[in-house]
Amino acid sequence: MFLAFKELGYSKLKYILVTIILTAILFLLFFVNGLASGLSNADSSSLKNLPADYVVMNEEAEGNITKSQITEAEKQMVYEKVNHDQATPLTITMSTVKQDSRSTDIVYFALNTDRLTMPEVIEGKSVRAISGKEVIVDESIKDQGYSLNDTLKDENLDTEFKIAGFFENQTYSHLPVVYTSLTHWHENELTDQEVSQAVLYDGEKAGFDELEALTIDETVSAMPGYSETQGSLLMMITFLFIISAFVSTVFFYVITIQKTNQFGILKAIGADTKFIAKGMIIQVVLITALSLGLSLLGITGMTKVIPAEMPFEISISLIAFTGALFLALNLTGSLLSVYRAAKVDALEAIGRVE
Amino acid sequence: MRAIMKLENISKTFMDGDTPVKVLENISLEIKRGEFVAIVGPSGSGKSTLLSIIGALLTPSSGTVKINQEKISSYKPRQLKKVRSNKIGFIFQSANLIPYLTVKDQLLLVADIASKRNKQNKDKAVRLIDDLGLAHREKSHVHQLSGGEKQRVAIARAFMNDPEIILADEPTASLDSERGRQVVEMLLKEVKSKEKGAIMVTHDERMLDLCDRIYRMEDGQIREESMLSVENHPEPLHAKGGFPEKNKTL
Incomplete structure (x- = not known):
């Protein structure tokens, strides 16, 4: 714990840079998400809210x-x-x-x-x-x-x-x-x-000759252009998630490789993988949470300045879901670094294995 | 005095491809409380492997290792980790400090790993730093320290967990002879005053007159050398090229 914080404090620039990247990605993620739901609503809210089954x-x-x-x-x-x-x-x-x-x-x-x-x-x-x-x-x-x-x-x-x-x-x-x-x-x-x-x-779904009974959801997605718009936005969202996970995974993995010798020392003086992993995970959670907070600030600021006609809608549940998924992906990515750290042998501290 | 550490008939075999290579053969040695022992020998003689076994980093292929009657040679990695954390203090070749910690934090890290971070250990860290003449460096980072200071921090760190045995792996390799000697003298003083056992692996035969006993290793075998030979030939290895290559000034 103490090691994780000391390192963040010491290598500020490195971690500030990755926080900025993640913040930018998250900002875009929230923006596209908000746009997707705003567009979906503007397109089809009347169909979504049709008063029937x-x-x-x-x-x-x-x-x-x-x-x-x-x-x-x-x-x-x-x-x-x-x-x-x-x-x-x-x-x-x-x-x-x-x-x-x-x-x-x-x-x-x-x-x-x-x-x-x-x-x-x-x-x-x-x-x-x-x-x-x-x-x-x-x-x-x-x-x-x-x-x-x-x-x-x-x-x-x-x-x-x-x-x-x-x-x-x-x-x-x-x-x-x-x-x-x-x-x-x-x-x-x-x-x-x-x-x-x-x-x-x-009432219940019924069958008719030459007629078709659609549910509300089916009616909405059959709207011309609806699936296409939502599909491309969803693809952007998915890719942003993947990119963010990769950025943070690669960042922490490279840092882990740089620190292999340090982990060797730590293990030689009695630390176990759990001790090292705890530090890494604390760092990932902290940086992810910080990026989340900053990007939310950015999004809140942006909603204040965009014109009212702009179809943009962001809900608490969307933010919570996006944030949780983002954190989960980044944590999954950090497992790669944990795995790397687990493989470090305390003998590396001696510097020469005969 | 009773032996603080005892090795009996240690052998270690590594696989080099398909052929087994015997790195250590029937090594026996013991260290008593307050004793400062040197192990010398050329590269490839098995010094590092022996140090790794004594330091609970490796287990021997056969033979027993005892620290204070506790037989650690058959321990599992988990137990070895505990031994390292509680019974052994390491001083590595190039200090091997953690770059982003201050001098004091380097020491507190040891307490943190053993989950014993408390007021008592904080005081202890300050005392050790003071003992090694680093009081003015307490809040410095590693890159601000000179080579000798780094090595002194490494010594302080090795004593932090109140170990039974101090293991020093070429502690003077990156220092000039004057600073190197100072560092070894400080280590010696701490070992004597705290009544620990210490083993120093070294190429640097100029330090041997500070040691209580000397073991010489060659081709995986060990023999004890009489102190007399050291006194008579203070720098016998120079001619053989065993002198440390890295001879950085401070």
């Missing part, structure tokens, strides 16, 4: 909800198999709303808002309570200058909606999602009565 689409859509089309006849077929009260058709329409010549792209999710357990609102009326022109919008639209009771003017549909409330984590392809009453859309012929994109329902 299953999403029924037609088979040709291959899970891509915007491509799917369910006819009235097919809807009735689904309704025969599932509980009518726990199901709703979902019509997705992308459009643009205007306010003072400023346009905002949005995505309408038109559904029967009195069915299923609708998402919680953070402001205004609940989803179930809306009627007519009233809609609930993702709070990210506030960044465009909208607030409660404002009007959404849609020139494409030639109609207006009134913001009755806000909910959070309801974006699709980085666009705010608007929950609106399908009945209102049908009454005003805003959409084709015969066709919707999907049927949502709560």
